Amino acid sequence: MAEAENFYQNFFASLVDGVLVISADLRVTKVNQAAEEIFQRSRSSFEGESLSKLFPDQPNLIDKARQSITTSASYHHVEGIGYNKSTNGRFPVNLTFSPFMKGDHKNTAGIILIQDTSLLKELQENSQQTENLSTLSILTTGMAHEIRNPLSGIRGSAQLLLKELKNNDHRKYMEIVIEEVDRINRLIKKMINLTHPILNDFKPTNIHEVLEEIITLEKETLKKKEGTFVQIYDPSIPTIKANKDELKQVFLNLVKNAVEASSKGGRVQISTQYNNNYTFREKQNTLSQHNIVIKITDYGLGMDNSTMKKLFTPFFSTKKRGTGLGMAVSLKIIENHNGTIKVTSEKNIGTVIQVFLPIHK
Numbered sequence: 001m002a003e004a005e006n007f008y009q010n011f012f013a014s015l016v017d018g019v020l021v022i023s024a025d026l027r028v029t030k031v032n033q034a035a036e037e038i039f040q041r042s043r044s045s046f047e048g049e050s051l052s053k054l055f056p057d058q059p060n061l062i063d064k065a066r067q068s069i070t071t072s073a074s075y076h077h078v079e080g081i082g083y084n085k086s087t088n089g090r091f092p093v094n095l096t097f098s099p100f101m102k103g104d105h106k107n108t109a110g111i112i113l114i115q116d117t118s119l120l121k122e123l124q125e126n127s128q129q130t131e132n133l134s135t136l137s138i139l140t141t142g143m144a145h146e147i148r149n150p151l152s153g154i155r156g157s158a159q160l161l162l163k164e165l166k167n168n169d170h171r172k173y174m175e176i177v178i179e180e181v182d183r184i185n186r187l188i189k190k191m192i193n194l195t196h197p198i199l200n201d202f203k204p205t206n207i208h209e210v211l212e213e214i215i216t217l218e219k220e221t222l223k224k225k226e227g228t229f230v231q232i233y234d235p236s237i238p239t240i241k242a243n244k245d246e247l248k249q250v251f252l253n254l255v256k257n258a259v260e261a262s263s264k265g266g267r268v269q270i271s272t273q274y275n276n277n278y279t280f281r282e283k284q285n286t287l288s289q290h291n292i293v294i295k296i297t298d299y300g301l302g303m304d305n306s307t308m309k310k311l312f313t314p315f316f317s318t319k320k321r322g323t324g325l326g327m328a329v330s331l332k333i334i335e336n337h338n339g340t341i342k343v344t345s346e347k348n349i350g351t352v353i354q355v356f357l358p359i360h361k
């Protein structure tokens with residue numbers, strides 16, 4: 001008997017989905033470890049908690065819980081919003097309600113299975129955005145060649161003219177022509193990057209080396225704003241299989257954005273972490289169990305919800321001279337490395353960009 005009890009205890013604890021056992025008055029009587037992780041609170045704090053506190057303002061959901069106990073009905077795939085008391089945050093969940101059949105066939109309790117769908121939703125949104133790129137790809141590849149050739153002609157002629165010009169005003173105009181041609185060239189290069197099929201030419205890459213090279217490039221710009229970089233590197237990170245040039249592009253885009261968003265004296269923190277613990281285990285289907293996280297934090301402009309929604313959309317930019325391709329290109333490259341990008345931001349507080357990359361054992 002004790003063995004059977006032990007088996008069920010282990011079974012309960014090992015379930016990847018969260019489980020809440022609730023009483024007839026819709027209060028929590030038992031939770032498993034996954035539920036603790038999903039709501040980020042301890043087992044004891046759940047005890048006696050009313051269901052409407054965990055899923056506030058959702059009377060239809062509370063009704064389903066009640067009905068599953070009183071009428072023995074079950075309900076699958078009910079979408080809801082969970083409440084995280086410690087962060088005062090909300091997260092999307094997928095719920096299954098079942099009556100808890102006891103030995104005497106009387107229902108006095110219910111079971112709720114909970115899946116946290118935050119990461120899934122985010123990944124779905126991101127991949128939808130990358131799909132939009134395929135139409136763009138046909139357009140840009142053709143366009144890029146047509147535009148680049150005359151551009152190099154314009155640039156060459158402008159440079160020759162610049163040499164001849166003596167009048168300072170005229171020289172300035174010609175310099176603007178060259179600058180703008182260079183800008184179009186950079187834009188086209190980014191468009192090609194975004195839409196070209198990437199070669200999977202992956203080699204062992206030291207991520208800290210990549211980051212240091214980028215920081216060297218961006219240090220001066222941040223210094224002009226009297227800001228500094230802070231690096232917190234996890235020395236246990238192994239090399240990863242990656243295309244170094246592409247990763248450099250990604251981190252240049254992300255660090256540039258952080259520097260551009262920083263105000264005077266702003267700090268930009270770059271940290272790395274080797275993850276092989278449970279935190280990501282139950283939340284992911286696509287991420288490898290062993291992954292590294294590179295986190296870029298700035299304390300600058302931040303973003304409101306509408307900017308966040310468009311962040312990865314090609315050509316979306318709030319900057320005067322932005323191409324709006326930095327994030328779209330970065331996401332494409334990271335997804336090609338089987339990783340993902342996660343963003344949290346708050347207007348006027350700052351932004352945290354997390355890049356997850358798998359480690360192939």
Ligand SMILES: Nc1ncnc2c1ncn2[C@@H]1O[C@H](COP(=O)(O)OP(=O)(O)OP(=O)(O)O)[C@@H](O)[C@H]1O
Pocket residue numbers: 253257258261298300301302303307311316317318319321322323324325326327328350351
């Ligand atoms: N760290 C950040 N803080 C605040 N806003 C950001 C940050 N990163 C990106 N954004 C917002 O997302 C938009 C899109 O970023 P993205 O890098 O794709 O293009 P961009 O920076 O505008 O142009 P480009 O990268 O070509 O210079 C930015 O214009 C900005 O509004």
Ligand SMILES: [Mg+2]
Pocket residue numbers: 253256257322326327
């Ligand atoms: Mg950018």
